[in-house]
Amino acid sequence: MSGHVLVIGTKNYSSWSLRPWLLLKHLDLEFTERQYHFGTPEFESEIPKISPTRRVPVLLHDELRVWESVAICEYASELAGGRGWPADPGLRAQARSIAHEMHAGFGALRDNCPMNARATGRQVAMTPPLEQDLRRIDAIWSGCRRDHGERGPWLFGAFGIADAMYAPVALRVRTYGLPLSALAARYLETMLDDEHLQQWIRASELESIFIPQDEVGAGA
Numbered sequence: 001m002s003g004h005v006l007v008i009g010t011k012n013y014s015s016w017s018l019r020p021w022l023l024l025k026h027l028d029l030e031f032t033e034r035q036y037h038f039g040t041p042e043f044e045s046e047i048p049k050i051s052p053t054r055r056v057p058v059l060l061h062d063e064l065r066v067w068e069s070v071a072i073c074e075y076a077s078e079l080a081g082g083r084g085w086p087a088d089p090g091l092r093a094q095a096r097s098i099a100h101e102m103h104a105g106f107g108a109l110r111d112n113c114p115m116n117a118r119a120t121g122r123q124v125a126m127t128p129p130l131e132q133d134l135r136r137i138d139a140i141w142s143g144c145r146r147d148h149g150e151r152g153p154w155l156f157g158a159f160g161i162a163d164a165m166y167a168p169v170a171l172r173v174r175t176y177g178l179p180l181s182a183l184a185a186r187y188l189e190t191m192l193d194d195e196h197l198q199q200w201i202r203a204s205e206l207e208s209i210f211i212p213q214d215e216v217g218a219g220a
Contacts, residue, residue, distance in 0.1 A: 004031040005060040006072075007050055010038045012204040013214050015115040015168035017057045020072040023164040025196040027080040031059075037209045070103055073161045086156045091148075095155070095162040098140050102165040109133040113172045114214040117204035122176045122217030134178055137169060142183035153190045167191060171201075176217060 006024065008017035024031050036043040036056065051058045051067045059066040059075065066072050077084030085092045108129035116122065124130070144155040144162075151157025155166070170191040173180065180188060191197060 003061055004029070005034050006031050007034045007036065007047075007056055007058040007060065009036060009043070009056040010204075010207055010209045010211075011035075011200055012117045012207050012209065013038060013115055013211055014056060015171075016055075016069045018115075018117075018168055018171075018200060019069045019164045020057055020059065020076065021200070022167050022194075022196055023073050023084060023159075023161060024076055025199075026159040026164075027076055027083055029076055029079060037207070038211060039209065070099070070161075070165075073164060077161060083158075084161045086160065091156055095160060098144075098155070099162045099165045101140075102169070106133045106137070106169075109137070109169070109172065112216070113176050113178070114216055115168045115171055116175050116214060116216070117171050117201050118207075119175045119215070119218075120177075124176050124217045134180075137166070138181050138184045141166070141187045142181050145183050145187050155187070159194075163191070167197060170197075 006021060008014060008021060011017070021033070036046055047056065048054050050060070050065070052065070053067055055067070057067075057069060057072060059072045066075050073084065086095055108127065112124050112127065112130050141155070148156050154160065155162045170188050172178065173188055174192060
């Protein structure tokens with residue numbers, strides 16, 4: 001994957017940038033990281049030249065532009081010989097189902113608990129829609145670990161696209177102290193202990209960008 005450039009946003013806030021970045025790290029695919037911070041003149045001037053949606057992330061290679069997180073993850077999986085999805089067709093279908101469920105859903109979690117990678121100790125009101133989202137996430141995490149725990153520590157054994165999709169959720173749980181069952185909490189521990197995610201968190205702590213609307217729950 002030499003020569004590929006992953007264009008990302010501010011690490012503290014950009015959940016969609018985190019997903020392919022983390023997968024590329026786990027697949028040991030070489031890439032250069034190019035970062036443009038949200039709300040800066042540089043972002044506003046440069047991203048429209050790179051991304052047809054004016055959003056990040058975008059993967060660049062010569063004339064190739066891949067501008068959506070799941071598409072980048074699928075492309076990376078193909079470059080890695082199919083790694084990123086389980087080899088078994090049935091498990092692969094399950095992994096795709098929960099990955100795309102994350103992509104399309106969990107609006108209450110997104111709205112009430114924006115990703116804030118460097119923050120901890122935040123508090124938000126537990127509304128019924130947020131509680132419903134958390135119950136579903138808990139069911140996914142605990143169910144996968146119950147059914148596939150003998151394969152390895154991740155949702156389907158080895159780290160894959162499904163795990164990358166839920167990495168920002170793990171950061172949200174950490175930031176806002178959201179409740180989980182014991183089995184789901186063990187998966188959370190695995191994610192938060194991951195060396196690559198720890199690298200992302202450390203980088204987010206060095207950023208000075210501050211987006212007020214995403215600084216939720218401080219002093220609540």
